Amino acid sequence: MKYLARTATGDPLLGDDGRYVPLGAVEPDLKSVRNALPRAAAGDLGDVADATADPVPTEDVSFGAPLASFGKLWGIGLNYEEHAGDLDEQRPEEPASFTKPSSVLTGPGGPIRLPPESQSERVTAEAELAVVMGRTCRNVDEADVGNVVAGYLPVIDMTAEDVLQRNPRFLTRAKSYDTFLVPGAALAVPEGRLDLEPLSVRTEVNGEVRAENEVRNMLFPPAEIVSFHSDVMTLEPGDLFSTGTPGAAPIDPGDEVRAVVESIGTVDAPVTR
Template identity: 35%
Template structure:
């Protein structure tokens, strides 16, 4: 990732986040005098170019360590790709899919990268999944793979928190195991597309209580980012701010023998090369 990469953030209390950017020295700068939110037209190539043209030193510095919210606003949907890493499919014993497995996460799952994660009532199998998230920048409908990246604003870290019993034992689709409040920490920042040289060669990791659980690289994606964006756009219109979580490498609790699911008080720390880190503590819902 380029050292001068623009990192866009949303900071402040939940539901009252302000737009900001992190400058080259790691200082948080307020963007609310320039844009209303990191959303909509701001995520287009032209919108990002306008922000990139600003002198960060001219923007107000934000003191202290405010909470970071999800790094994009006005999201209309969260779409996820299941079993999209060849090594993760192997650990679950599943055959690699022949086309993307798609499921949805409810919008209420979105939260900040360091917010507490709730363990749902009656949960027995709370799990983690470090994932590369793709943020859509411009409306995408029936786009080709060749054109797909032109509709991507950038990339971020996502933890696709999952309740495996709800997901696999409660009948129907996976959505109910993926959609509890706080099941979608996103951020800390959105790194714009131009700053990520190759989204298909990023190392990624996740620790639980300081012990490494997941180690992977986006190079083992079965379906790459252009394929996934184009594929999804054949079924639904992707809108600016929509989030696509592209799958997880091996090392999830469900794949351990025996499984070692999360419990209240556990701490997850995770990150992706060039895209920052997250940290969440599990609390009771």
Template identity: 35%
Template sequence: MKLLRFGEKGQEKPGVLDTQGTIRSLEGVVNDVDGSLLADLSVLDGVDFDSLPKVDANTRFAPCVANPSKFLCIGLNYADHAAESGMPLPPEPEVFTKAVSAVSGANDDIEKPRNSEKLDWEVELAIVIGKECKYVDEADAMDYIAGYCVCNDVSERNFQLERGSQWDKGKGCDTFGPIGPYLVTKDEVTDPCNLPMWLEVNGKRYQNGNTNTMVFKPAFLVSYLSQFMSLKPGDVISTGTPPGVGLGQTPPVYLNEGDVIELGIEGLGQQKQVVVAAK
């Protein structure tokens, strides 16, 4: 299934794509696409999606999962991206968090923060948790994944790397976590470790990678994180980016107001964002 949420901010509703790629409303069937639903997707068994009310194709895609309790991220998880960043490949996953207030819709504007000097992009595969887990073995970890989505791990490199040791300041600003447009359930993703991914800025392709170059794979990451904290249904784990970020260009290239970012992952959909001044 390709689950989604649609509607204006504060008025989001649950939805799904039917077999023809048309958005259908799940109002009256489920309350929302959130942890409660992801913990028991069987409530959708037998639902004829093609018979549900159609939704205007121009509707806003809201964040594909509502109210995650955690937004975890993995840094330097592609060897070639670590090299372009001038950083060593970590012996264990480099873990940081985005504030859940950073979550935004796939095509929502990205706000350039006040005093931002080095606004950057990162196309990433995100894992969405489906069952609560703690101290999970890697061999069992896939059982706790509900599905996957596209994430743009928007970053402010000055805030992240030049203003103290904590990355979170450059990762958790408002609008820095577009997720979606869809949450694609894991049964539709044959191999999450072999998905082409790309990102363009103003029509120029900067990132053209594949999840097959991830160092730490989804099952390992879920198991690893569960050793340090419980993971709840609806939690999001963004798994790192391939090379081609602005920081890695010669000279570096950063985002400015008016720039247009387009990105996608095969089978998971595409995003498009415009950079605007922070409100």
């Protein structure tokens, strides 16, 4: 696995297992992670071993968000049948998608800031696998999705659940408070085909596992989600699909939330108000 990331000051990085170098030390013509997304989708990123700079251990890097700005932010609801059952919802026949504004994003490490209690008294956190697009595309067959995806991220998504429960038409508002999407620090770029099906996705709060499931148990797997939405609109580098959670956990100020996506990465964030 290779990784695309940025330092806290915005410098683009390329990494492999446990180390990072400046992206320009491997790919001199690439000035940003966004510029690197098409090359990541094509499988043409160079190797850290060939860098003209010495690698730095991951633990010595202070990370920012992997992209200075993402494109369209899509979420998929009720994508694990067990989670739909927990919410007493019927299994959707098509991906139950929604969008989130860019203002929901906060950097890796958060914090997650809860809205005033006068607006919401019950916010839940949800670990999810996110897919980041690498190429501009339209009407993509499922079999070809791997050619247009740059890589994958762990994300923490949030929902003001009591707002949503008042009326399902309030979904966009319930999902759109500031800091309600925490992306992982590094975009995992597979070398060759990556079998996502056996990977587990886990929601943790204060070190306790609150929900866990495998990608194979999604109602709509990532390739189908991308293909389905590419028939609706043009997809562009930096667009993100958060593919649904195995389960949500209520959170309160002082909690520590973690999303763990096997083989992809983890992201943590403290909760404040």
